[in-house]
Amino acid sequence: MTPRLLPFPLLLGLLGGLVALLFVASLLVGPSDLGPHRAIAALFGGDGAATLVMREIRLPRAILGLTIGATLGLTGAVLQGWLRNPLADAGVLGIGSSAALGAVVAVVCGIAGAFPLALPLSALIGAAAAAFLVFALAGSDAGSDTLILAGVAVSSLTAAMTALALNLSANPFATMEIVFWTMGSLGDRSLDHVFLALPFMVVGWVMLAGVGRSLDALTLGAETAASLGVRVGRVRVIILFATAAAVGAGTAVAGVVGFVGLVVPHVLRPLVGALPSRLMAASALGGAALLLLADLTVRVVLPTRDLKLGVVTAIVGAPFFFRLILRERGRTIR
Amino acid sequence: MTLVARGLVTRLGDRRVIDGLDLDLAIGEFVGLIGPNGAGKSTLLRTLAGILPHEGEITFCGTSLDARSGRERALSVGYLAQNREIAWPIAVRELVALGRLPHRTPFAGETAADRAAVAEALRLTGLEPLAERRIDRLSGGELARVLLARVLAQETPVLLADEPAAGLDPAHQVSTMQIFSDLARAGRGVLVSLHDLTSAARWCDRLILVADGRVVADGRPETVLTAERLAAVYGIEARIENDADGFSVTPLRLVGRSIEGVAR
Numbered sequence: 001m002t003p004r005l006l007p008f009p010l011l012l013g014l015l016g017g018l019v020a021l022l023f024v025a026s027l028l029v030g031p032s033d034l035g036p037h038r039a040i041a042a043l044f045g046g047d048g049a050a051t052l053v054m055r056e057i058r059l060p061r062a063i064l065g066l067t068i069g070a071t072l073g074l075t076g077a078v079l080q081g082w083l084r085n086p087l088a089d090a091g092v093l094g095i096g097s098s099a100a101l102g103a104v105v106a107v108v109c110g111i112a113g114a115f116p117l118a119l120p121l122s123a124l125i126g127a128a129a130a131a132f133l134v135f136a137l138a139g140s141d142a143g144s145d146t147l148i149l150a151g152v153a154v155s156s157l158t159a160a161m162t163a164l165a166l167n168l169s170a171n172p173f174a175t176m177e178i179v180f181w182t183m184g185s186l187g188d189r190s191l192d193h194v195f196l197a198l199p200f201m202v203v204g205w206v207m208l209a210g211v212g213r214s215l216d217a218l219t220l221g222a223e224t225a226a227s228l229g230v231r232v233g234r235v236r237v238i239i240l241f242a243t244a245a246a247v248g249a250g251t252a253v254a255g256v257v258g259f260v261g262l263v264v265p266h267v268l269r270p271l272v273g274a275l276p277s278r279l280m281a282a283s284a285l286g287g288a289a290l291l292l293l294a295d296l297t298v299r300v301v302l303p304t305r306d307l308k309l310g311v312v313t314a315i316v317g318a319p320f321f322f323r324l325i326l327r328e329r330g331r332t333i334r
Numbered sequence: 335m336t337l338v339a340r341g342l343v344t345r346l347g348d349r350r351v352i353d354g355l356d357l358d359l360a361i362g363e364f365v366g367l368i369g370p371n372g373a374g375k376s377t378l379l380r381t382l383a384g385i386l387p388h389e390g391e392i393t394f395c396g397t398s399l400d401a402r403s404g405r406e407r408a409l410s411v412g413y414l415a416q417n418r419e420i421a422w423p424i425a426v427r428e429l430v431a432l433g434r435l436p437h438r439t440p441f442a443g444e445t446a447a448d449r450a451a452v453a454e455a456l457r458l459t460g461l462e463p464l465a466e467r468r469i470d471r472l473s474g475g476e477l478a479r480v481l482l483a484r485v486l487a488q489e490t491p492v493l494l495a496d497e498p499a500a501g502l503d504p505a506h507q508v509s510t511m512q513i514f515s516d517l518a519r520a521g522r523g524v525l526v527s528l529h530d531l532t533s534a535a536r537w538c539d540r541l542i543l544v545a546d547g548r549v550v551a552d553g554r555p556e557t558v559l560t561a562e563r564l565a566a567v568y569g570i571e572a573r574i575e576n577d578a579d580g581f582s583v584t585p586l587r588l589v590g591r592s593i594e595g596v597a598r
Contacts, residue, residue: 084421210440217435219421220484227383227413228488229405229436274422 008278011271015285019066022292026062027054029299060189064197065292068186068250069260071201073287074280075243076261078208081215081276082239083144086269089261090247093147093240094130094154096258099251100182101158102126104165107174107181117196119181120252124200127248130154131240141233143222147240184255184310186295197249204246205284207238212277219276257310259317260287260294266320290316336360337382337411337492337523341390344374344381344547351377352388353547359525361491364518366538366555367527370568374547375527376416379494382525383413394492408436412490416497418477423470426480430455430465433487455486458513475506482510486517493517495526499533511537531572535559535581543567555581565589 006014027043028036032053042050043059072090079088090096106112106122137150162178169175214235217225222232251257264286265279272282294312301307337359344352351374359365367375381388384399384407392399394410402410412433420429433455434448456462459479469477482498495514499507507530515537518524528534534541535555543551543558545567551558556576564572564583573584 081421213435213438213440216432219424220429220432220481221415221417221419221421223380223383223385223417224413224415226385226404227408227411227415228432229403229408231404269422273428274424275428276422 006271008272008282012281012285015282015289019285019288019292022289022296023062023066025296026065026292027058029296030058031303056190057188060191060194061186061295062292063194064186064189064250064254065295066288067194067198067201068254068257069288069291070284071204071246071250071287072257072260072291073264074205074208074284075247076263076287077265077276077279077283078211078215078239079243079261080265081279082211082218082235083148084218085144085148086266087262088148090243091155091258091261093134093151093243094158095127095244095247096251096256097155097158097162098130098133099123099127099248100256101162101165102129103181103252103255104162104178107177108165108169112177116190117192120193120196123252124196124248126158127244127251130158131244131248135237135240142236147236180308181255182310183308184257184313185298185306185308186254187298187306189253193253197253200245200249204242204249207242208246208280211235211238212280215276215280219274255308255310257291257313259313259320260290263317263320264290266324337392337394337525339382339390339392342378342381342392343389344377344386346377346386351547352381354390355544355548357382357542357549359492359523361523362518362521364515364524364537364539365526366534366541367525367544368529368531368534368541368558369544369550373544375544376496377547378544379413379496379525379527383411383494384408385413405436408488408490410490411492411494412485412488414481414485414493414495414498416500418474418481420469420477423468425465426461426467426469426472426483427452427456427465429469429480430461430483430487433484433489436488451487451489455483458486458516459483460509475502478502478506478510482513486513490522492523493525495524497527497529499528499530507533531559531564531583531585532581535583536579559583 028039034042034050034053038047038050039054041047043054045051076089079090079092080086102123102125103119106119112119133154134147134150137153138147166175166178214225214230217228217230226232265283268282268286269279272278294316295309297312298307298309339355339357342352342355343350355378367378369375377386380386382392384404399407399410431444431448431452434451437448456465459482461479461483464472464476469480472480485493498510502510511533514524514526538555540553541555541558542549543563550567551563559574561572561574564570569588570585571587571589573586575582
């Protein structure tokens with residue numbers, strides 16, 4: 001078998017333990033100086049201000065870190081398996097940039113301030129619109145190349161529209177709000193954000209949980225997969241809309257967080273083996289761990305400067321590309 | 335127990351690549367599908383495997399295959415594609431086990447029957463020593479055998495293979511044909527597209543010659559492979575011999591202008 005350091009269940013157990021540990025750490029770290037005991041006790045009620053801090057600030061933050069990280073890791077593994085391309089993540093479908101455009105529209109039109117969840121709702125609508133547009137552009141029996149092209153077309157268009165909005169925005173505060181939003185953050189999120197995003201993410205996870213075997217079959221190519229009874233067109237629709245729901249919801253409440261979906265499946269593939277169905281669960285846990293860790297870094301390294309989450313994941317993720325290039329160079333015939 | 339196709343039409347774009355074709359494949363029969371490039375051999379196999387939409391009827395044991403779900407169909411008909419590109423560097427055993435997907439229930443693990451079928455497929459193809467190796471560390475011939483083992487693990491009564499001998503050295507070609515021949519003897523229906531006419535004639539019980547999406551000839555090799563047909567369908571003059579070792583066809587030269595731009 002592919003050389004593996006650990007048996008698969010043990011690896012999943014270790015990743016799960018790591019996620020649990022980071023989740024608790026996320027609950028314990030913050031500007032209000034609560035000791036671990038008091039913080040945990042306050043979470044379960046009765047401690048006035050401390051309970052408020054735990055339930056309204058830290059708990060939503062930890063839950064969003066966990067669920068959005070898991071979403072990004074899972075969808076990254078699914079999209080890489082589906083497109084048979086190790087450089088794919090939800091970004092290639094234009095979901096993130098379209099959610100960003102939705103948020104920008106909300107800010108520029110001034111509806112962002114109308115009610116608390118106006119901005120994330122608008123971003124969610126943007127993500128949904130992107131999924132439909134990609135599907136309409138690529139057609140119902142598109143190959144992966146056509147889909148990637150449609151995704152690139154949609155994300156270029158939405159990026160251009162976002163730039164236009166920034167360009168023409170008369171209000172410097174609106175511009176700043178947009179720029180910060182696109183950097184991604186889990187700060188100042190409430191349970192309302194959790195209640196908005198979580199149902200969409202859960203729906204996405206459940207839909208994706210069923211495609212693992214089909215992705216395994218697609219390892220052999222679309223035709224052989226079809227001969228094994230995989231309904232390739234149906235799998236395509238499920239993946240596209242499940243990704244849009246889950247990643248769109250995550251982006252809507254946290255802004256754009258890059259690289260997690262790209263890096264996590266890559267790092268775990270040598271440990272888990274390359275079969276997509278095995279990689280999915282591991283990658284979801286890995287994504288949750290990475291995002292919780294990045295969000296802890298944001299709070300610990302520069303607690304007073306509001307360092308943005310997406311900036312940290314990009315700084316961690318970019319060197320990974322350098323490593324990939326060096327490895328590929330080693331393989332090329334000179 | 336027979337796979338039957340009647341009035342089959344398959345369109346690729348607006349071209350009728352399979353154009354009103356009838357075909358019968360009985361269990362226990364090793365049939366070679368021959369014909370020039372572009373005749374529709376691959377399209378026919380993909381149509382029979384349920385990959386391409388078509389007109390006309392395909393039945394197995396009297397019931398329509400098109401009415402069945404993809405998974406049920408995959409329990410009757412196995413398909414070995416010509417494409418040998420595999421997306422991920424998985425292990426040989428993992429790849430062969432993918433042939434068991436139609437047999438498995440969602441979210442359940444491998445059953446004893448799954449493991450037995452994979453072990454048997456590895457044994458038949460002589461791959462047991464390589465079972466744990468990653469497929470990116472195999473030779474082309476070894477990978478072809480792994481993909482053959484994958485379709486064997488599917489354990490279907492009907493086997494379709496698209497040029498399984500292409501790109502293989504003589505020893506691998508012989509062992510591949512021997513495996514298909516043994517499977518037919520053991521009660522499977524085997525339909526294999528081939529370009530090597532000698533190998534087709536020696537191994538197959540029956541040959542089906544197709545051109546322009548239709549069956550031109552169907553019967554025992556020596557009745558199908560006549561000098562006139564080879565000239566008419568392939569546009570070649572060939573030496574046809576029938577000696578103690580069996581039938582052989584040696585292409586000698588082009589006749590007429592069967593290939594555009596290539597003068598005689």
